[in-house]
Amino acid sequence: MTSLVPMALIRLRRQHHSLHPPYLLHLPRPADLASPESQGYLVDHILHDLVIQDVQPERGYRIAFWKRVVSELEEGVRTLQAEDQEHIDVRSY
Secondary structure, rough: OOOOOOOOHHHHHHHOOOOOOOOOOOOOOHHHHHHHHHHHHHHHHHOOOHHHHHOOOOOHHHHHHHHHHHHHHHHEEEEEEHHHOOOOOOHHO
């Protein structure tokens, strides 16, 4: 990912870490979320973030959060597949 992380991803990370209700998340556009760079950011800075390593959200929140994100990510991949065969990073599952 470039040195300029899209604000939408930084906002999503903040929302996750502050336990923002998943149904109120402000997500990047699905096609933007599905880019390889964005998927890498999700894995490295949300899923495996050392900042919250010792204080993970409860299981129910994690399930609801990732269900919402993965749903949008899959929509973005469907959109991009028509263009150039993007794939979801399996580490997201």
